[in-house]
Amino acid sequence: ELGGQWMDTQSLVGRKGVFGAGSKIGKGGVQGGWWNDHKVPFQHSIRIEVAAIAITPRSPGMPGMQKGCIRGGSAVVRGHETNRSLVLSNGEPIPFSARLQVQKLQGRLYKPAELVELATLPAGQQGLLYFLTLALETSPPWTTCMSSDCRSHLTTNNYVEGCWHLLRDTREREAFLSGSMAGIIAGTGLEDGLDSSFGFSIISTDPAEPTGLNRMCNANFSICPLQGVPFQTAKSGMLSFMSDYTQSPAVERLSVYRFFDHEVFGFRDGGSFSWRNGAVAAGSERSGEFYGGKCGATGKTFQTGSTNVSSYAWIYTWPSFAEGTEDVIL
Numbered sequence: 001e002l003g004g005q006w007m008d009t010q011s012l013v014g015r016k017g018v019f020g021a022g023s024k025i026g027k028g029g030v031q032g033g034w035w036n037d038h039k040v041p042f043q044h045s046i047r048i049e050v051a052a053i054a055i056t057p058r059s060p061g062m063p064g065m066q067k068g069c070i071r072g073g074s075a076v077v078r079g080h081e082t083n084r085s086l087v088l089s090n091g092e093p094i095p096f097s098a099r100l101q102v103q104k105l106q107g108r109l110y111k112p113a114e115l116v117e118l119a120t121l122p123a124g125q126q127g128l129l130y131f132l133t134l135a136l137e138t139s140p141p142w143t144t145c146m147s148s149d150c151r152s153h154l155t156t157n158n159y160v161e162g163c164w165h166l167l168r169d170t171r172e173r174e175a176f177l178s179g180s181m182a183g184i185i186a187g188t189g190l191e192d193g194l195d196s197s198f199g200f201s202i203i204s205t206d207p208a209e210p211t212g213l214n215r216m217c218n219a220n221f222s223i224c225p226l227q228g229v230p231f232q233t234a235k236s237g238m239l240s241f242m243s244d245y246t247q248s249p250a251v252e253r254l255s256v257y258r259f260f261d262h263e264v265f266g267f268r269d270g271g272s273f274s275w276r277n278g279a280v281a282a283g284s285e286r287s288g289e290f291y292g293g294k295c296g297a298t299g300k301t302f303q304t305g306s307t308n309v310s311s312y313a314w315i316y317t318w319p320s321f322a323e324g325t326e327d328v329i330l
Contacts, residue, residue, distance in 0.1 A: 022234020024131075024259060038131075038314075039086050040079075046135045050075045088261040088316075092128060098318040100130065105311045110277040112304035116162075119313035121274040123170045127317040129265035129273055133257045138307040141243035141252035142199060143172065143213065150211040150221045157252070157305040160200075162276035163295035164193040170270035185295050186265070190275065194256050195236045200228035202241070222246050235259050269320050273313070278304030 006050040018025035018033070025036050040046070050073075081240040085093045103119050110116050118134070121127050138159050164186035175181040187193025191200050198204050204214050211217075215227040221243040236258040243252040265273065279294035 008071075019232045019239075021232050021237055021257065021259075022279050024234070025257075035301045038100070038245045039088070041086055041094070041096070041098050041316075043096070046079075048075075048077050083294045088128065088130075090262055090264055092266075093262060094128065094316050095318050098316045100302065101127075101315050102311045105309050108309050110307050110309055112306065113276060113278045115165075115274050115276050115311055116311075117272050117274045118311050119315050120173075121267045121270045121315070121317060123270040124320050125267065125270060125317050126266040126316045126320045129260040129267075129313070129315055131257070131259050131261075131312075131314040132273075132313045135310040136254045136307050137251055138254075138305050140305055141245070141250055142202065144250075145221050146213075148220075150213075150217075153211060153213065156303065159188040159278050159304050159307050161279040161294065161304075162189075162190055163188050163279060165272075165274045165276075165295070166265055167274070168266065169268050173270065173272050174263070182295050186273075188295060189279075190256075191238075193275070194238065194258050195233070196228075196231070196238060200238050200241055200254075202228040204229075235262055267315075277307045277309075294330075 016030045018027055018030065020028075023037060025038075027034050085096060086098070087093050105116070105118070119129060120130060136159070138157055140156045142160065143153045144153065144155050144156045146154050163182075165176060165182060166184040166186050167176050168184070172181065172183055176183050191197055201214050211221070213227075214229065215224045215225040222245045224243045227243060228238065230238050230241065232239065236256070238254070238256050240253065240255040242254075244250060
């Protein structure tokens with residue numbers, strides 16, 4: 001689910017759809033060729049299912065998913081037995097009782113400034129966040145042309161300003177929801193939490209573009225199939241960022257991923273990991289107070305549109321205080 005339900009990863013990621021995210025996930029062929037290398041612990045048995053999705057372009061300038069056909073396919077599964085506990089890239093061991101759990105959001109619509117809880121654990125569970133994919137569809141797009149040549153444009157949707165919050169247990173989550181704490185802020189904007197900057201570089205000045213924005217559009221700026229600077233690394237990536245003004249209302253789509261096993265994003269007794277659709281603050285959006293304190297739980301909403309969210313969050317989970325886990329989460 002790197003691209004949600006609408007993205008043609010085949011043509012958008014890398015050269016002819018071939019890319020690599022370090023040693024954990026990639027695509028080594030123009031047709032198919034997906035591979036994954038994840039540590040999936042199990043004890044007695046495991047069932048692995050593979051979903052095949054046929055993708056055809058939605059329109060010449062705006063890739064998307066429509067009905068298609070699958071001629072056939074194959075999958076290879078590899079694994080091994082061990083009597084040792086797994087150790088993640090950050091050096092943290094996980095107990096034998098751990099399971100790799102996936103939590104999904106499928107096309108859920110979030111209002112401006114609404115909290116998007118991407119991963120949530122109940123009391124009595126510990127865990128380590130492993131991997132997140134996030135596909136967003138929002139309206140209106142981040143920026144709207146104010147002149148025919150788009151040299152004059154206006155920011156109309158600041159969904160990227162939303163902060164990331166790690167709440168390590170149920171007490172922190174309850175305190176956050178009541179407005180008394182912000183938790184651990186893992187990013188003061190959508191792109192910050194994914195190791196990028198300035199709207200995934202869309203607002204980084206590009207002298208080669210007549211609008212000054214870093215994006216590729218058609219002649220009348222009605223479709224922009226490439227915005228910002230896509231990147232894929234072993235830790236995070238932005239696979240697709242596009243806008244389409246031919247639809248009514250106009251929409252913008254974004255697809256990103258991030259691995260967390262290089263760090264410790266842990267839950268000690270329940271908790272959650274969240275991103276907010278836009279930002280809130282007690283002060284005006286034009287004041288320094290806004291940009292310095294926009295990660296609060298309540299306050300004034302920065303100009304933001306509603307956002308459709310699809311996400312997969314993978315978490316290693318196990319019972320709190322299980323034997324051998326007392327020092328796993330500090």
